[in-house]
Amino acid sequence: LSQLFRPLDMLGWVYRTIRQGVIDMGAMFDLLDTGAEVRDVAGAPPLVVGDAGVRFENVVFGYEPDRAILKGIDLDVPAGATVAIVGHSGAGKSTIARLMFRFYDVQSGRILIDGQDIARVQQETLRAAIGIVPQDTVLFNDTIGYNIAYGREGATEEEIANAARGAAIGDFIESLTDGYQTRVGERGLKLSGGEKQRVAIARTLLKNPPILILDEATSALDSRTEAEIQATLEAIERGRTTIVIAHRLSTVVHADRIVVLEEGRVAEQGTHAQLLRANGIYAEMWTRQAREREEALAAE
Numbered sequence: 477l478s479q480l481f482r483p484l485d486m487l488g489w490v491y492r493t494i495r496q497g498v499i500d501m502g503a504m505f506d507l508l509d510t511g512a513e514v515r516d517v518a519g520a521p522p523l524v525v526g527d528a529g530v531r532f533e534n535v536v537f538g539y540e541p542d543r544a545i546l547k548g549i550d551l552d553v554p555a556g557a558t559v560a561i562v563g564h565s566g567a568g569k570s571t572i573a574r575l576m577f578r579f580y581d582v583q584s585g586r587i588l589i590d591g592q593d594i595a596r597v598q599q600e601t602l603r604a605a606i607g608i609v610p611q612d613t614v615l616f617n618d619t620i621g622y623n624i625a626y627g628r629e630g631a632t633e634e635e636i637a638n639a640a641r642g643a644a645i646g647d648f649i650e651s652l653t654d655g656y657q658t659r660v661g662e663r664g665l666k667l668s669g670g671e672k673q674r675v676a677i678a679r680t681l682l683k684n685p686p687i688l689i690l691d692e693a694t695s696a697l698d699s700r701t702e703a704e705i706q707a708t709l710e711a712i713e714r715g716r717t718t719i720v721i722a723h724r725l726s727t728v729v730h731a732d733r734i735v736v737l738e739e740g741r742v743a744e745q746g747t748h749a750q751l752l753r754a755n756g757i758y759a760e761m762w763t764r765q766a767r768e769r770e771e772a773l774a775a776e
C-alpha cells in the first residue's frame with residue numbers, strides 16, 4: 477500500500493483507475509487529499525516497531541476546524557491485542573483509521589506507536605508498519621496474481637500462493653484455467669464481494685505488518701461468507717496489534733476490548749460480556765442488531 481502514496485506512482489494509478497473505473501472514488505479522494513497536507517518534519521527518524529503497542533492520548537480532530545469529530549479520545553491498544561471500535565454511523569470510527577495512517581494530522585493530542593509520536597516519524601515507515609483490509613477493495617485490471625502481489629514489491633510466486641492460501645482463496649484461484657494469470661476487473665473475471673475481501677486479506681498477509689486495521693465492509697455479505705471471512709480474519713489477527721472498525725456488532729464479540737464512540741468521545745469500553753452487563757449504549761445497539769438479524773433470517 478505504501479506504493480500508493482508516492483506521487484508518480486499515484487498519478488499513473490489515478491490515470492489507470494479513472495480510465496478503468498474500477499476503484500471506489502471515495503477511497504481515491506481520501507488518498508489524494510492527504511499527500512498534499514501531511515509532510516514529514518525535517519530530519520524525521522524512521523518508526524522503530526517493537527511490540528507494536530498503540531496509544532491515542534487526548535486526540536482532538538475535525539475535518540473542518542470548527543466541527544470536531546473526535547473530542548479528546550484516549551485509546552490503548554496493547555501489543556498483540558484486538559480492540560474493536562463501534563458506534564453509530566458517523567461517530568468517527570473510520571476517522572480513527574485514517575488518523576492512524578496519518579492521512580490527516582490531529583489538532584491536538586498524540587497518537588503513539590511503541591512510544592513514538594506518529595506525526596514525528598517518516599510517513600513511509602509508518603505506513604509500512606500498518607496493514608489495512610479496507611471496506612472496498614480496489615482491483616486492478618490485471619491478473620489476480622498481480623492484484624495479490626500488490627501487497628509487496630518483489631514477492632515470489634510461492635509467496636503469493638501462500639498468501640492466497642492463508643486468505644482461503646488459493647483453491648479458488650487454482651481451480652481457474654489460467655490460475656494466477658487469470659485477469660480480473662472490468663474486462664476479466666468479476667469477483668464477488670467476499671472474494672475481493674479475500675484478495676485484500678492476501679495482500680495484507682504478503683505485507684505481513686505488525687499492526688492491522690480491519691475496516692469492516694458495510695455492504696452485507698451473505699451470512700455464510702461473512703462467517704468464513706471472519707474466521708480467516710481472526711487467524712491473521714494472531715500475533716498482531718489489531719484495530720477493528722466495526723459496523724456490525726456480531727463481528728466484534730471476540731475482541732479483547734470493545735470501545736464505544738459517541739459524540740466524539742469514548743462513551744464505554746470493556747469486553748462484550750462486560751458491556752452487555754453495563755446495559756448502556758452497546759447493550760442497546762446489540763439488542764437492536766440482534767432483532768434485525770432475526771428479522772432478516774425470518775425473511776430469508
Ligand code: ATP
Pocket residue numbers: 539540545563564565566567568569570571572723
Ligand atoms: P460509518 O459507520 O457510517 O462508516 P464512521 O463512524 O466510520 O461512520 P466517519 O467516516 O469516521 O464515521 O465520519 C465521521 C464524521 O466525519 C461524519 O460526520 C462524516 O460526515 C465526517 N467526515 C468524514 N470524512 C470527511 C471528510 N473527508 N471531510 C469532511 N467531513 C468528513
